[in-house]
Amino acid sequence: MMAESEFEIIRRYFTPHGPRRDDVLAGVGDDAAIVRVPPDRDLVLCMDTLVAGVHFPVATEPAAIGHKALAVNLSDLAAMGAEPAWATLALTLPESDGAWLERFSRGFLELAERYRLQLIGGDLSRGPLSITVEAHGFVVPGKAMRRRGARPGDLVCVTGSLGDAGLALELGEQAPARLRRRLEYPEPRIAAGLVLREHASAAIDVSDGLLADLAHLLEPDGLGAALQIDALPRSPEFTAALPAGPRGDALSLDLPLSGGDDYELCFCLPQGLQAPVAALLGAVSCALTPVGVIEAQPGIRCYYPDGRRYSPRATGYQHFGHEGR
Amino acid sequence: MMAESEFEIIRRYFTPHGPRRDDVLAGVGDDAAIVRVPPDRDLVLCMDTLVAGVHFPVATEPAAIGHKALAVNLSDLAAMGAEPAWATLALTLPESDGAWLERFSRGFLELAERYRLQLIGGDLSRGPLSITVEAHGFVVPGKAMRRRGARPGDLVCVTGSLGDAGLALELGEQAPARLRRRLEYPEPRIAAGLVLREHASAAIDVSDGLLADLAHLLEPDGLGAALQIDALPRSPEFTAALPAGPRGDALSLDLPLSGGDDYELCFCLPQGLQAPVAALLGAVSCALTPVGVIEAQPGIRCYYPDGRRYSPRATGYQHFGHEGR
Numbered sequence: 229m230m231a232e233s234e235f236e237i238i239r240r241y242f243t244p245h246g247p248r249r250d251d252v253l254a255g256v257g258d259d260a261a262i263v264r265v266p267p268d269r270d271l272v273l274c275m276d277t278l279v280a281g282v283h284f285p286v287a288t289e290p291a292a293i294g295h296k297a298l299a300v301n302l303s304d305l306a307a308m309g310a311e312p313a314w315a316t317l318a319l320t321l322p323e324s325d326g327a328w329l330e331r332f333s334r335g336f337l338e339l340a341e342r343y344r345l346q347l348i349g350g351d352l353s354r355g356p357l358s359i360t361v362e363a364h365g366f367v368v369p370g371k372a373m374r375r376r377g378a379r380p381g382d383l384v385c386v387t388g389s390l391g392d393a394g395l396a397l398e399l400g401e402q403a404p405a406r407l408r409r410r411l412e413y414p415e416p417r418i419a420a421g422l423v424l425r426e427h428a429s430a431a432i433d434v435s436d437g438l439l440a441d442l443a444h445l446l447e448p449d450g451l452g453a454a455l456q457i458d459a460l461p462r463s464p465e466f467t468a469a470l471p472a473g474p475r476g477d478a479l480s481l482d483l484p485l486s487g488g489d490d491y492e493l494c495f496c497l498p499q500g501l502q503a504p505v506a507a508l509l510g511a512v513s514c515a516l517t518p519v520g521v522i523e524a525q526p527g528i529r530c531y532y533p534d535g536r537r538y539s540p541r542a543t544g545y546q547h548f549g550h551e552g553r
Numbered sequence: 554m555m556a557e558s559e560f561e562i563i564r565r566y567f568t569p570h571g572p573r574r575d576d577v578l579a580g581v582g583d584d585a586a587i588v589r590v591p592p593d594r595d596l597v598l599c600m601d602t603l604v605a606g607v608h609f610p611v612a613t614e615p616a617a618i619g620h621k622a623l624a625v626n627l628s629d630l631a632a633m634g635a636e637p638a639w640a641t642l643a644l645t646l647p648e649s650d651g652a653w654l655e656r657f658s659r660g661f662l663e664l665a666e667r668y669r670l671q672l673i674g675g676d677l678s679r680g681p682l683s684i685t686v687e688a689h690g691f692v693v694p695g696k697a698m699r700r701r702g703a704r705p706g707d708l709v710c711v712t713g714s715l716g717d718a719g720l721a722l723e724l725g726e727q728a729p730a731r732l733r734r735r736l737e738y739p740e741p742r743i744a745a746g747l748v749l750r751e752h753a754s755a756a757i758d759v760s761d762g763l764l765a766d767l768a769h770l771l772e773p774d775g776l777g778a779a780l781q782i783d784a785l786p787r788s789p790e791f792t793a794a795l796p797a798g799p800r801g802d803a804l805s806l807d808l809p810l811s812g813g814d815d816y817e818l819c820f821c822l823p824q825g826l827q828a829p830v831a832a833l834l835g836a837v838s839c840a841l842t843p844v845g846v847i848e849a850q851p852g853i854r855c856y857y858p859d860g861r862r863y864s865p866r867a868t869g870y871q872h873f874g875h876e877g878r
Contacts, residue, residue: 253595257773258700259632259757260599262692265590270578273673274585275641275687279680307584316600318643318685348598355604356681360643362600367587375583432584448582 237324241333242317242347249346252314261348263314269366274304280357290328292412293359294335300435301363302343302416303491307433309373309425310365312343312418317350318360335413343418373424373431375445378496382429384453384520385502387420387492387509389463390438391480394487398479399469406465414491419512424495427505431495437486438519439528439540442494452527455520457538460484478541485530485540496522562649566658567642567672574671577639586673588639594691599629605682615653617737618684619660625760626688627668627741628816632758634698634750635690637668637743642675643685660738668743698749698756700770703821707754709778709845710827712745712817712834714788715763716805719812723804724794731790739816744837749820752830756820762811763844764853764865767819777852780845782863785809803866810855810865821847 243256254262265271278297280286298315305312317336321328340347345363392410396403403411417433424431432445438460446452462484470476497505497518506516523529530538568581579587590596603622605611623640630637642661646653665672670688721728721736728736742758749756757770763785771777787809795801822830822843831841848854855863 254697254699259629260597260635260688260690262633262697263596263598264694265596267592271588271590271596272585273588273639273641273689275643275675275685277643277645277676277678277680277685279645279678282678282680304584308587310585314598316598316687318600318602320602320604320683350600351602351685353602353604353607355602355607355683358645358680358683360600360602360676360685362641362687363585364598365585369589372579372587374579 237329237352241329242337245333246337246340247344247346249313249344252346252348255346255348261316263348266366268368270369270372272305272308272310272365272367272372273362274301275360275362276300276304277358277360286357289412290331291335294332295339295413297359297361298336298339298363299414299416299491301361302418303414303433303435305363305365306417306421307373307431307493308367309371309421309431310367311422312345312363312365314346314348314364315340316362317347318353319350320353320355320358322354322357367425371425373421373428373495375430375432376448378430378445378449378451378522379498380451380522380524382496382498382522383502383518384442384455384494384522385497385516385518386434386438386461386494387417387514387516389461389466390434390490390492391483391487392463392466393489394483395466395469395479397489398483404465404469407469411489414489416491417493417514420493420509420514423508423512424493424505427501428495428497431493434490434492434494436488438494439485442528445494446526446528450526452523452525452529453520454523455528455530456533457481457485457530458533459517459519461515461517481538482541562654562677566654567662570658571662571665572669572671574638574669577671577673580671580673586641588673591691593693595694595697597630597633597635597690597692597697598687599626600685600687601625601629602683602685611682614737615656616660619657620664620738622684622686623661623664623688624739624741624816626686627743628739628758628760630688630690631742631746632698632756632818633692634696634746634756635692636747637670637688637690639671639673639689640665641687642672643678644675645678645680645683647679647682692750696750698746698753698820700755700757701773703755703770703774703776703847704823705776705847705849707821707823707847708827708843709767709780709819709847710822710841710843711759711763711786711819712742712839712841714786714791715759715815715817716808716812717788717791718814719808720791720794720804722814723808729790729794732794736814739814741816742818742839745818745834745839748833748837749818749830752826753820753822756818759815759817759819761813763819764810767853770819771851771853775851777848777850777854778845779848780853780855781858782806782810782855783858784842784844786840786842806863807866
């Protein structure tokens with residue numbers, strides 16, 4: 229719907245690049261795409277929008293926008309334990325800007341390449357800058373991880389480290405390159421999701437902050453959790469970049485609990501599985517850290533090592549009330 | 554990603570309504586939806602965006618926006634001969650407005666109901682008003698209609714009538730209600746598409762105007778077409794609402810050829826199939842009108858009944874040059 233140039237833009241920046249899959253019978257260029265889902269797989273679908281000025285500053289490097297628009301969707305597939313297959317892209321642009329499109333498409337397609345994901349269709353429109361992606365993946369029937377399913381006594385675990393993206397946002401231009409990379413080029417935990425779907429009782433990706441996303445996982449089952457705040461995994465870059473003094477002390481707790489945009493997985497493991505699952509995740513270069521335990525009593529309670537309660541100051545993009553706020 | 558209220562909005566306006574399908578294993582409310590494609594079907598996917606102020610005036614009735622956001626996608630499924638199954642919806646809104654959402658969701662879900670289509674997921678964001686929908690449908694493998702496939706000598710046909718939406722846009726507030734309805738509540742030609750996929754050699758939906766969309770169908774095969782302008786199907790409402798004088802004379806040709814937003818199907822039929830296919834379409838209350846013939850020479854040529862050439866003044870949202878402009 230972008231006058232003359234829509235087809236030319238797609239042909240120039242998107243179609244010639246990226247993986248080609250045998251299960252795509254018709255990709256970009258017809259009224260719709262035609263694809264084939266393997267007969268022994270269910271299809272997993274998710275859709276997320278990034279709006280300029282809301283989810284990212286307008287001046288963000290276009291390659292980072294392209295990467296992130298796909299990554300946030302692949303993170304949802306990872307949280308289900310799905311294997312990525314295809315994506316569609318709706319790109320709304322104020323004007324046709326070749327240099328911007330070249331960098332945006334490079335960011336998008338480099339990530340697609342890494343997961344053998346094919347861009348099969350979409351739409352280009354004129355309007356305020358906004359990107360909507362739908363990602364499509366496969367799961368073995370009955371094997372998808374869900375938000376529901378945790379049981380009291382299960383360990384609450386997270387992959388990787390928390391708070392890096394939040395600290396990059398907090399520090400702005402002063403943020404070290406490795407923290408900025410965590411914010412701008414989040415790496416979806418696809419390989420970890422494929423491992424975890426055989427073992428985890430429930431899972432969600434951490435997009436809005438641990439407390440908010442864990443609440444989404446607990447709420448449908450009416451469960452709660454006790455978290456040990458000293459156990460929250462922080463990266464060396466995070467610890468090194470924290471400001472000195474009380475502000476740094478506060479951020480060192482607030483960001484791992486409530487900072488968004490980390491795109492790690494939060495998942496629950498039945499007792500006894502921690503060591504074997506940590507070994508399996510280690511094989512895909514992913515750390516596992518237990519941070520708490522599922523409890524029957526609703527709400528999330530945070531504890532210092534000495535057993536005192538800690539009351540989080542902020543809870544991220546939170547949809548449900550919970551105790552301790 | 555709309556702070557506190559995203560889940561509440563979805564729960565209130567979208568989740569409790571609309572069809573429920575057995576092939577949806579997980580719908581709205583997890584990280585992603587899980588669905589099952591029948592083993593003897595391929596999956597057809599399309600995605601279209603409507604931007605306020607670009608594709609519709611901001612003050613458009615919200616029910617019409619909801620209807621049209623889904624209808625333009627179902628029209629793409631119709632052009633492939635696909636049977637609708639599911640949709641995802643990315644809705645970006647400047648603010649959470651209950652009255653607007655109630656009417657938008659009603660327009661969207663009433664159309665979904667008619668085609669037994671289930672809303673299985675999506676995203677709500679804050680930002681300039683914009684709607685992206687992905688529609689998912691099924692086809693028997695090898696049976697989808699494509700843009701490619703027409704042969705010289707095939708009849709070029711269209712469903713229904715052309716120019717109604719264009720005239721409604723042209724007349725603005727003065728447009729009669731039935732023409733306005735064609736613009737604001739387009740009816741996707743799903744039933745016609747299911748009939749045509751057994752017989753048509755190629756098909757496309759008419760969203761940008763007949764000349765522009767027919768060019769998309771011809772260009773990949775390097776073909777052309779001769780159109781008889783007196784054959785273009787015009788509705789009684791169209792003819793009655795045309796202004797008198799030279800402006801009306803010009804519009805009576807320009808709009809059926811180049812007006813967008815009609816969402817009829819343009820398709821090609823091998824010679825001899827016109828009568829039987831017209832009978833099959835009649836059974837689903839859809840008119841078939843032959844408007845021309847496919848030719849080996851590239852370009853679209855328009856003719857008056859006396860054989861003189863007519864040169865169209867405008868060609869709609871056209872992506873490819875063609876002769877006669």
